[in-house]
Amino acid sequence: MGVVLGLESSCDETAAALVGSDRRILAQRIASQDEEHAPYGGVVPEIAARAHADRLAPMIAAVLDDAGMTLDDCDAIAATAGPGLIGGVMVGLVSGKALAMASGKPLMAINHLEGHALSPRLADESLRFPYALLLVSGGHCQILRVDGVGEYRRLATTIDDALGEAFDKSAKIMGLGYPGGPAVERLAMQGDASAVPLPRPLLGSAEPHFSFAGLKSAVLRAHESGQYADADIAASFQQAAVNCVIDRLETALSGHGDLRSLVVAGGVAANMTMRAALEAFAAGRDMAFTAPPMALCTDNAAMIAWAGCERLPLQQSDPLDFRARPRWPLDPDAEPVRGAGVKA
Ligand code: KG4
Numbered sequence: 572m573g574v575v576l577g578l579e580s581s582c583d584e585t586a587a588a589l590v591g592s593d594r595r596i597l598a599q600r601i602a603s604q605d606e607e608h609a610p611y612g613g614v615v616p617e618i619a620a621r622a623h624a625d626r627l628a629p630m631i632a633a634v635l636d637d638a639g640m641t642l643d644d645c646d647a648i649a650a651t652a653g654p655g656l657i658g659g660v661m662v663g664l665v666s667g668k669a670l671a672m673a674s675g676k677p678l679m680a681i682n683h684l685e686g687h688a689l690s691p692r693l694a695d696e697s698l699r700f701p702y703a704l705l706l707v708s709g710g711h712c713q714i715l716r717v718d719g720v721g722e723y724r725r726l727a728t729t730i731d732d733a734l735g736e737a738f739d740k741s742a743k744i745m746g747l748g749y750p751g752g753p754a755v756e757r758l759a760m761q762g763d764a765s766a767v768p769l770p771r772p773l774l775g776s777a778e779p780h781f782s783f784a785g786l787k788s789a790v791l792r793a794h795e796s797g798q799y800a801d802a803d804i805a806a807s808f809q810q811a812a813v814n815c816v817i818d819r820l821e822t823a824l825s826g827h828g829d830l831r832s833l834v835v836a837g838g839v840a841a842n843m844t845m846r847a848a849l850e851a852f853a854a855g856r857d858m859a860f861t862a863p864p865m866a867l868c869t870d871n872a873a874m875i876a877w878a879g880c881e882r883l884p885l886q887q888s889d890p891l892d893f894r895a896r897p898r899w900p901l902d903p904d905a906e907p908v909r910g911a912g913v914k915a
C-alpha cells in the first residue's frame with residue numbers, strides 16, 4: 572500500500588491529509604477562512620494567501636502527528652498546483668516542493684479539478700471509469716466526462732458565474748451573509764418556488780454550457796422591486812438554478828449513453844433540492860447516482876492526496892520547478908467559451 576501526503580490551498584480552505592492507496596484516510600485537517608472573508612462577502616486573495624502561509628506548515632506537522640507517521644512513511648507529496656488564487660496555490664506548491672526535496676520523495680503537482688474529479692472514487696470503491704461528473708462550487712461549474720486518470724473531457728462550463736457564486740451573490744443581495752448557499756437554501760424552505768418569475772439562462776440552447784449572471788441580475792431586480800418576500804425570491808432562484816442544471820446535463824450527456832454513473836461534487840452538492848433533482852434525473856436515464864460525503868465534496872486535501880494515490884501506479888511525478896498555474900483547464904483541448912461577461 573502507498574501513502575500520499577496531500578496539500579490544498581487554492582481558495583479559502585487550508586488543508587492537509589494523509590491518504591492510503593487502499594482508500595483509508597489516515598489523517599486530515601482543514602481550516603476554513605470563512606470568518607476572515609465574511610466581512611467582504613467573498614474571498615479576498617491577499618487575505619487568503621496570508622492565512623495559508625500562517626497555517627499550512629503547522630497543519631502538515633499535525634496530520635503527520637495524528638497518523639503517527641513521518642515523511643519517510645510517505646510515497647509521494649501531492650500539492651495543488653492550480654487552478655486557483657495564485658498566492659494561495661504558491662504557498663501549498665512551494666511547501667510541497669520543499670518537503671519533497673527534503674525527504675527525497677516524488678512531488679506530484681495536482682490539478683485541483685482533478686482532485687474533485689477523482690474524489691468520488693476515494694469514497695466509492697465500486698465507481699468505475701467512465702462516469703459523468705457535475706462539479707458545482709463557488710469557483711467551478713463544469714460537466715466532465717471522466718474516462719480514466721488523466722483522461723478528462725469537459726462537456727460544459729459556465730460562460731460567466733459559477734453556480735455557487737450565483738448562490739453567494741444572491742445571498743449578498745438579500746443580506747444573508749457569506750457563504751450564501753446554505754443561507755439561501757434555509758430561507759427557500761419557507762418560500763414559494765413559483766412566486767417570482769425568474770429567467771432560466773440558456774435553457775434549451777444547443778450548446779450545453781451554463782450561464783448564471785442574468786439570473787443573479789433578475790434576483791437583484793426582484794429584490795429591489797420590493798414586490799416579493801425574500802423567502803419567495805430564494806425559493807424561486809433555487810428552483811431556476813436547479814432547472815438550468817438539469818437542462819444543461821440533458822444536453823451535455825446526449826451522445827454519452829455509455830456513461831452509467833452520474834457523480835456530483837463541489838459545495839453546491841450540499842443542496843438538498845439539487846440532489847433530489849439530480850437523483851431523479853439519473854434514475855430517469857437508468858444511471859447510478861452518487862454524491863461523495865460533503866467533507867469530500869467541498870475543497871479538501873484528501874482528494875488531492877487521493878489524486879496522488881491514483882497516480883502512484885503510473886509512476887508519474889513532477890519536477891521541482893513546476894510552475895503554479897492560476898488557470899489550468901483539465902481538458903486542454905476544450906474550446907474556450909466566450910459569453911457575455913466571461914472572465915479573461
Ligand atoms: O466546494 P466549495 O466549498 O468551495 C469552492 O468554491 O471551491 O464550495 C463552496 C460553494 C459556495 O459558493 C457555497 O455558497 C456553495 O458552495 N454552497 C451551497 C450550499 N452549501 C454550499 N450552495 C447551495 N446550497 C447549499 N446548501
Ligand code: ZN
Pocket residue numbers: 683687708710711869870
Ligand atoms: Zn474546489
